[in-house]
Amino acid sequence: xxxxxxxxxxxxxxxxxxxxxxxxxDFFELVQxxxxxxxxxxxxxxxxxxxxxxxxxxxxxxxxYTSYTSNLGDPRLRKAICKYSAETFGLHYRPENExxxxxxxxxxxxxxxxxxxxPGDEVLYxxxxxxxxxxxxxxxxxxxxxxxxxxxxxxxxxxxxxxKALTPRSKVLLLNxxxxxxxxxxxxxxxxxxxxxxxxxxLLVLSDEIYEEISxxxxxxxxxxxxxxxxxxVTLNGFxxxxxxxxxxxxxxxxxxxxxxxxxxxxxxSMLCASSIxxxxxxxxxxxxxxxxxxxxxxxxxxxxxxxxxxxxIGLSCFMPRGAFYVFPCISSTGLDSTSFAKRLLQEKQxxxxxxxxxxxxxxxxxxxxxxxxxxxxxIALTRIQEFVSGLS
Amino acid sequence: xxxxTLKKEIVALLRRNxxxxxxxxxxxxxxxxxxxxxLIRELERDRVIMGYCAIINQEAENGEVRAIIEVGVQPExxxxxxxxxxxxxxxxxxxxxxxxxxxxxxxxxxxxxSLQDIASFVSSKLASQPGVKSTATYFLLKKYKEAGVQISKxxxxxxxxxxx
Numbered sequence: 001x002x003x004x005x006x007x008x009x010x011x012x013x014x015x016x017x018x019x020x021x022x023x024x025x026d027f028f029e030l031v032q033x034x035x036x037x038x039x040x041x042x043x044x045x046x047x048x049x050x051x052x053x054x055x056x057x058x059x060x061x062x063x064x065y066t067s068y069t070s071n072l073g074d075p076r077l078r079k080a081i082c083k084y085s086a087e088t089f090g091l092h093y094r095p096e097n098e099x100x101x102x103x104x105x106x107x108x109x110x111x112x113x114x115x116x117x118x119p120g121d122e123v124l125y126x127x128x129x130x131x132x133x134x135x136x137x138x139x140x141x142x143x144x145x146x147x148x149x150x151x152x153x154x155x156x157x158x159x160x161x162x163x164k165a166l167t168p169r170s171k172v173l174l175l176n177x178x179x180x181x182x183x184x185x186x187x188x189x190x191x192x193x194x195x196x197x198x199x200x201x202x203l204l205v206l207s208d209e210i211y212e213e214i215s216x217x218x219x220x221x222x223x224x225x226x227x228x229x230x231x232x233x234v235t236l237n238g239f240x241x242x243x244x245x246x247x248x249x250x251x252x253x254x255x256x257x258x259x260x261x262x263x264x265x266x267x268x269x270s271m272l273c274a275s276s277i278x279x280x281x282x283x284x285x286x287x288x289x290x291x292x293x294x295x296x297x298x299x300x301x302x303x304x305x306x307x308x309x310x311x312x313x314i315g316l317s318c319f320m321p322r323g324a325f326y327v328f329p330c331i332s333s334t335g336l337d338s339t340s341f342a343k344r345l346l347q348e349k350q351x352x353x354x355x356x357x358x359x360x361x362x363x364x365x366x367x368x369x370x371x372x373x374x375x376x377x378x379x380i381a382l383t384r385i386q387e388f389v390s391g392l393s
Numbered sequence: 394x395x396x397x398t399l400k401k402e403i404v405a406l407l408r409r410n411x412x413x414x415x416x417x418x419x420x421x422x423x424x425x426x427x428x429x430x431x432l433i434r435e436l437e438r439d440r441v442i443m444g445y446c447a448i449i450n451q452e453a454e455n456g457e458v459r460a461i462i463e464v465g466v467q468p469e470x471x472x473x474x475x476x477x478x479x480x481x482x483x484x485x486x487x488x489x490x491x492x493x494x495x496x497x498x499x500x501x502x503x504x505x506x507s508l509q510d511i512a513s514f515v516s517s518k519l520a521s522q523p524g525v526k527s528t529a530t531y532f533l534l535k536k537y538k539e540a541g542v543q544i545s546k547x548x549x550x551x552x553x554x555x556x557x
Contacts, residue, residue, distance in 0.1 A: 028555040041555040048548055131557045180557075302421035309420055352554060375417070 019138060022131045023358035027342065031352050038381045039352040040369040043180060045244035045325075049281070050292040053243060056284030060277050067276060071268040072260075073101025073252070074279045080286040081252050089212070090221040091235065097257040100264055101282075103274050105210050105238040105251035107267070110136055112206055112234050112253060115262035116172060117142040124165055124203070125174040126157045127360025128181050128328070133174055145170070148362040151330060154319045155184035159197045166201060173203045175223070178211035181359045181368035182328040183304075183321025188220040195226045205233040210251075211324035213242035213293060216301050224255075231256055241324075242293050243285040248278040300325045303371040303378060310382045311369070314389055325372040328356065332365040334392050342367055348391075349384040399424060400432055404441065407433075409541075411445040450544055451536040458532065459488070459504050460511050462519065463497040465527035474498055477524040486514050497529070508532065 010017070031037055060066075072078060078095035085091045093099050102108040109132070117123070119141035125133050127146040134144035147165045149155040157175070175194070177186045186194070198205050207223055224233035238251030253263060267273075285293075304320070307327055311318050316329035331341045338355035345351050356363025371378055394402070402422050406413055415433070419426045436442045466477045474492050478499055482490045489502040501519075505511040511530070520528055536544055 022557065024555055024557045028553070031554045037554060039554045042552055043556040044552060046552070048550070305423045306417070306420040309423075354555065354557075358557070375421075 015138065015141060019135050022135075024131055024354060027352075027354060027358070030343070031346065034346065034350065037346065037350045037352050038373075038377050038384070040371070040373060040378070040381050041352040041354045042370050042372055043326075044246040044372060045241060045296065046372050046374060047244040047296050049244050049248070050285075050289060052288055052292075053245065053281045053285050057248075057277050057281040060280035065276055065280055069101075069273045069276050069279060071264055071273055072097075072099070073274060074276070074283065077101055077279050077283045077286075078252075080283055082254070084286050085235075085237075085254060088219075089209075089235075090225045091230070091254065093254040094257070098260055099252060099254045100260050100267060101274050101279060102238075102251045102253060102267065103271055104240065104249045105208060105236045106132060107271060108236045108238070108251045108253040108263075109133075109206070109208065111263045111266045111270075112236070112255075112259070113137060113140055113142070113172075114266050115259060116204060120169060121171045122167060122169040123172040123174055124162060124170055126176075126179075128155070128179075128356060128363040128366075129174075129176055129359055130180050130208070131358060133176075143169070146360060146362075148360075149182075149184070150362070151319070151328075151366070154322075155179060155182035155328070156186060156190050157194060159193050162194075162197055170201065170203060172206060173198055174206045174208070176208040176210075178215055178321075178323025179326075180211065180324055181326050181354070181356065181363070182366075183319075183324050183326045185215060185217055185322025186220070186223075187217070191220065191223045192226060195223055195229050198232060199228050203232070205229065206236065207233055208236045210236070210238050210241055212237065214297055214300055214325060215323040216304065216320075217322045234259055239282050239285055242297075243282075243289050244296060245278075245281065245285065248275070248281055250274055250278045250282045300371065303375050306375060307369065307371050307378055307382065311385075314382070314386045316385070316389065325370055327369050327371065328363075328366050329369065330366055334389055336392070338364055338367055345385065345388050349388045351381045351384045351388075394422065394424070396432060399428075400436060400441070403429065403432055404436065407442065407445075411447075448540050448542050457504060457506065458508055458511055459502060460533060461531045462501040462503055462515065463529040463531075464499040464501060464519070464525055466498040467524045467526050468498075469524065477522065480522065481519070481525075484514070484518060486511070497527070 078099045081099055082093045082095045085093060113136055117140045121142045122145050123137045123142060124145050124147055126149050137144040145165050147161050149157055177184060222235055224230050224235050234253055234255030236253050239245040308318055308320055311329045315333055316331055318327050318329035321327055334341060338357045342353050342355040353367040353369050356366030356368060399422060403418060406418055415426045415429045419429045466474050468474050469476055478490050478492060481487055486503050486505055487501055488504045491500045493500045503511055515528055515530055538544060
């Protein structure tokens with residue numbers, strides 16, 4: 001029997017079919033086809049996870065620590081997270097009900113959005129930003145509202161721009177500082193202005209602080225620690241960047257107990273718990289990882305000094321990033337748009353950078369260079385970029 | 394950064410890579426190559442930096458033989474172990490000398506061209522030194538890690554080329 005008369009059914013839901021593919025994805029596929037590429041396009045540490053953390057995971061396996069953990073995460077880990085948060089960020093949370101361990105910050109962001117958004121709710125977020133923010137909101141039938149940030153402000157979010165984007169449906173403000181892709185960071189005064197705005201308009205703040213430990217300016221307390229903010233802020237953090245543990249997939253969220261409880265329901269039905277073995281590694285990282293973490297941060301800082309100086313000498317102006325491991329040079333002086341610049345640099349000089357537009361339309365005129373790569377490779381890449389740029393003029 | 398902080402950073406970088414160019418050190422630390430060169434000269438003059446050496450894979454060492462020697466020493470009045478330690482250190486075969494706590498007093502690392510070389514050094518020179526009470530010699534068979542560097546490279550993981 002033939003069912004050729006039936007038109008094929010569209011299995012994929014329209015709102016998912018309508019999601020754009022990540023701009024980074026196309027570029028990734030192009031890079032994969034090439035040999036001998038030096039990549040400044042990698043958003044993860046080039047350090048291998050410190051051995052003591054890996055060893056703790058092996059110990060956990062050897063001793064049979066291989067079952068489910070509590071939905072919220074191993075209580076010892078939650079306790080360590082809350083202690084760390086208090087000591088490092090001046091934020092006090094109760095491990096019993098104000099902290100949840102997740103599968104990376106990606107899951108933490110997903111479940112907090114799912115916990116608070118109804119269809120049609122609006123989420124204010126800044127662009128350029130991490131590639132998942134707008135799609136994560138769209139998947140919930142909610143509305144991502146980008147607020148553009150600009151090079152002239154070192155990509156710090158401005159309250160005037162927030163005010164313009166505000167509507168009666170605005171419910172959430174999503175922040176990511178230190179920022180991927182720009183390396184921007186917030187001073188205490190910036191945080192205070194944004195906090196005042198959130199309080200004035202009764203918004204929930206989601207603060208993605210995954211790069212907080214890779215900061216090059218004197219540490220300022222989290223936005224959640226400002227008066228009136230703790231009850232309206234969920235901080236998201238994780239182990240991937242600070243402790244070079246990307247593959248372990250461990251993140252966490254801290255916030256008001258009712259929100260954590262709501263997030264826990266979603267987490268329990270979709271994920272159950274994060275890997276027990278990876279949680280053992282995360283606990284070790286918090287207990288004994290401060291030395292290696294600081295060594296890595298200092299290395300990033302020194303590479304940043306080198307790459308910023310050289311890019312400015314080449315004529316691709318960029319400001320001194322305050323955190324994370326990215327620089328975001330302006331390439332408009334070359335007369336090329338971001339995508340052409342990145343494609344031609346790759347094809348002609350075998351250096352991969354990511355077009356700024358992958359992180360939002362206002363990334364046009366910029367490219368992201370990651371310095372989570374050895375300085376030897378960075379030096380070679382910079383020499384090739386210099387040749388490429390001088391070949392254009 | 395003030396000069397003292399800069400010097401600390403320079404020492405930390407040179408310990409990792411003694412061949413790091415002054416220009417690179419300067420760029421890393423937001424300083425100038427001239428300034429870094431001057432500070433390194435000061436560090437050398439003040440004997441903070443005593444020298445530079447390479448970490449060599451054993452296979453490339455041309456059949457050199459190394460041994461750890463534990464030496465029991467009779468301490469002297471006033472100077473303790475210092476006189477004997479300084480004297481033993483003058484032999485060119487002796488690569489390093491440490492005073493240690495525990496079962497014995499001085500820990501020597503000795504380098505020679507053959508087992509016989511080292512054996513004769515121990516019996517004819519070392520053991521007969523005034524103050525030396527006992528020796529125990531351990532020949533090194535294989536080197537796994539030196540000066541913070543793992544000799545075998547067993548980690549080859551390659552990251553994805555583009556990660557958001």
